[in-house]
Structures are given as C-alpha cells and as structure tokens.
Amino acid sequence: MATQPLKYTVTHHRKQQHTHEAFITWIVEEHLPLAIPVFKKHGVLGYSLLDFADFDCFLEYTIPDVQVVKNVMSDPDWQEAIKDQDDWVDMTKALVSLGHSTPYLLETGEVVNMPK
Known part of the structure; x- marks a missing residue:
C-alpha cells in the first residue's frame, strides 16, 4: 500500500526593514533558484508559496516522508540556499x-475522498 505524501509547511514573517514586495522578490528570485535543485535532489514532490495577510508567506512542501526534510536540511547546497535568510526572515x-x-x-x- 502506498504511503500518503506529507505536507510540510512553514510560515514566514519578513524582517521589518524589508517591504513585503522586496521579501517575496528575494524568495522567488534569489532563494528559490538555489533551493529548488536541492528539493529535486532529495525527492520533494511539490512546493508552493502562498501570499497571506497574517504573515508574509506560507510555504507548502509535499514530501514522501520526513527523511526528505532531514536530507534537505543537512545538504551543503541548502546552506547556500538559505545564506541570506537571517537578513530577511524573522x-x-x-x-x-x-x-x-x-x-x-x-x-x-471533481469531488474526491467522500463516502459514497
């Protein structure tokens, strides 16, 4: 039986010296080009960035298991991908x-997963 993928989510608030627009630009244009190859290397199945009012962004990863998060976090390329994080993320x-x-x-x- 196949295991249902997991959702791993992270909410981020920007540091106050940055505008929301600059924060999103940093994530999309600087962080993600470095992060996505790491995600693909370790089997992340999906990644989405949602823009919300309560915080600056909601990141949603679809992963096959928790080990993927551990692998991403310990990858030296991930350290490069988050090198500016402390300047941008509270x-x-x-x-x-x-x-x-x-x-x-x-x-x-289509409606799915509902009892008949």
Missing part, C-alpha cells in the same frame, strides 16, 4: 507544521 515568528492533506474538491471540479 525566524522567531516562524511556524512549522507537518501532517497529511486530504483533498475533497479538486481544481478540475
């Missing part, structure tokens, strides 16, 4: 979550 406010995500309504309009 890590005292970060929230990390791990769990399963069960879809019920797909973007196609």
Whole structure:
C-alpha cells in the first residue's frame, strides 16, 4: 500500500526593514533558484508559496516522508540556499507544521475522498 505524501509547511514573517514586495522578490528570485535543485535532489514532490495577510508567506512542501526534510536540511547546497535568510526572515515568528492533506474538491471540479 502506498504511503500518503506529507505536507510540510512553514510560515514566514519578513524582517521589518524589508517591504513585503522586496521579501517575496528575494524568495522567488534569489532563494528559490538555489533551493529548488536541492528539493529535486532529495525527492520533494511539490512546493508552493502562498501570499497571506497574517504573515508574509506560507510555504507548502509535499514530501514522501520526513527523511526528505532531514536530507534537505543537512545538504551543503541548502546552506547556500538559505545564506541570506537571517537578513530577511524573522525566524522567531516562524511556524512549522507537518501532517497529511486530504483533498475533497479538486481544481478540475471533481469531488474526491467522500463516502459514497
């Protein structure tokens, strides 16, 4: 039986000296080009950045198991990918979550995982 992928999420607040727009630009244009190869190397199945009002961004990773997070975090290339993080991210406010995500309504309009 196949194991259901996990959702690993991180909320980030920018450091106050940066605007929200500059923060998102930093993530997308500077951080992600370095981070995505590390994600692919270690089997991250999906990655999304959501823009919210309560915090500056919500990062959602889809991973096959927790070991992937450990592998990414210990990769020397990940250290390069997060080298500027302390200048941009207020890590005292970060929230990390791990769990399963069960879809019920797909973007196609299909309803799934409902009892018959």
